[in-house]
Amino acid sequence: MTEFTQEFIVGHMNYWLFIVLMMTGLYIVVAKGNLVKKIVGLNIFQTSVFMLYISMGKVVGGTAPIFPVDMNIDPNVVYSNPLPHVLILTAIVVGVATTSLALALVIRIREEYGTIEEEGILAANRSTARVEEQDHGEVMGGPV
Amino acid sequence: MRSLFAVVMLSGVFSLLSALLFVTLDAVDVAFTEAAVGAGISTVLILGTLALTSRYEQPSKRSKVIPLIVVLVTGAALFYGTLDMPNFGDPNAAAQTHVAPEYLLQSPHEIDVPNVVTAVLASYRGYDTLGETAVVFTAAVGVLLLINGLRRRRRRNPKKDT
Numbered sequence: 001m002t003e004f005t006q007e008f009i010v011g012h013m014n015y016w017l018f019i020v021l022m023m024t025g026l027y028i029v030v031a032k033g034n035l036v037k038k039i040v041g042l043n044i045f046q047t048s049v050f051m052l053y054i055s056m057g058k059v060v061g062g063t064a065p066i067f068p069v070d071m072n073i074d075p076n077v078v079y080s081n082p083l084p085h086v087l088i089l090t091a092i093v094v095g096v097a098t099t100s101l102a103l104a105l106v107i108r109i110r111e112e113y114g115t116i117e118e119e120g121i122l123a124a125n126r127s128t129a130r131v132e133e134q135d136h137g138e139v140m141g142g143p144v
Numbered sequence: 145m146r147s148l149f150a151v152v153m154l155s156g157v158f159s160l161l162s163a164l165l166f167v168t169l170d171a172v173d174v175a176f177t178e179a180a181v182g183a184g185i186s187t188v189l190i191l192g193t194l195a196l197t198s199r200y201e202q203p204s205k206r207s208k209v210i211p212l213i214v215v216l217v218t219g220a221a222l223f224y225g226t227l228d229m230p231n232f233g234d235p236n237a238a239a240q241t242h243v244a245p246e247y248l249l250q251s252p253h254e255i256d257v258p259n260v261v262t263a264v265l266a267s268y269r270g271y272d273t274l275g276e277t278a279v280v281f282t283a284a285v286g287v288l289l290l291i292n293g294l295r296r297r298r299r300r301n302p303k304k305d306t
Contacts (some may be wrong), residue, residue: 011231016223023219031211032166034201036193040155043186047162050178054171059240060233063222065260078235080170081244082260089265090276092177097283103193104290109292112195115201119196135151 013054021048032117035106039099046095050088057081146201152190159183173261196294 008108025048028041065082066075110116113124145151149165159182168173230237255263265273 001211007231011234012200012226012229014232015229019222019226022222023171023215027211027215030214031206031208033202033204035149035200036190037151037199037201038207039149039190043155043182044158047159047178047182048172051162051165054166054169054174055232056237056239057171057244058169059235060232061275062170062233062235064172067252067258067260068174069258071256071258073252079248079260081240082247082264083244083260084239085171085174086269088171088174089177089261092174093276094265094279096181096189097280099186101283101290102190103189103192104287106193107196107294108290111297115202116197117204119204119206120202122162 015052015103018048018055018072019053021051035116035118036103039102042093042102043099046091050091053088057084083100146203148194148199148201149191152187152194155190156183156187159186173259 022045025041025043025045028044029038032038033040039045059078062078062080065079065085106116109121113121115124160179164177165185166172191249197268230239234240242258245267248260250255251260251263251268255267257263
């Protein structure tokens with residue numbers, strides 16, 4: 001069983017803060033009906049994951065992983081871990097690409113349905129289904 | 145908050161603040177990208193979407209209870225997952241002792257670029273970066289295909305716009 005000493009709580013505060021941020025983003029995605037707000041929530045979620053990775057690469061007393069220009073490296077200098085930085089650098093760019101694709105889909109949905117609210121889209125889908133059901137029911141000779 | 149414009153501006157501010165956090169966590173390259181791409185390009189893209197759609201959110205009658213339960217359960221599970229994580233900044237954590245020292249020690253001799261992040265991104269993981277540009281290209285093609293002909297269709301069918 002884990003003991004909640006002060007050192008443990010301070011050392012894990014970063015993870016917990018990012019979980020709170022991540023859950024804020026998840027709540028926006030699930031609870032809000034507006035598609036633009038959903039995308040903003042997804043961005044918050046994404047940024048919290050980035051922060052989680054970057055905080056795992058931090059070393060106490062470390063500095064940014066950039067050597068002096070003359071490449072005379074002092075062996076006593078502590079550098080933070082560069083690998084999470086590279087990973088997240090790629091993830092940020094890919095994240096913007098997916099965000100732009102999602103926004104294009106929102107524009108297309110607005111064009112087709114005339115709304116960007118989830119409730120309006122579902123209502124439009126239901127009414128279309130009802131009309132189709134009526135049409136097919138008449139053709140098949142069943143009860144309308 | 146009903147005004148989507150305010151939402152977008154606040155998300156831009158959030159992005160900029162997260163870039164500051166990345167600077168304090170020694171990830172200057174990430175901070176640079178986040179400030180330029182996250183706070184800049186994302187905000188502009190969402191503003192463009194608002195201009196083409198609507199600027200205000202409709203009031204919703206959805207129940208907030210189920211999302212809250214989902215979020216609390218997921219958060220509790222994640223909290224449980226952090227309990228055996230190493231402390232923040234621990235130099236003996238697995239992430240710091242596995243392959244990261246190799247990159248820091250070898251890249252001055254093998255690549256000879258002062259910035260280790262650049263050396264890993266462009267040289268050790270060059271294929272990965274190539275894949276990333278392929279993703280961005282695919283997304284750009286997708287956006288163009290989706291948006292293509294928007295104005296033409298609008299002119300042909302003006303009553304849908306109201």
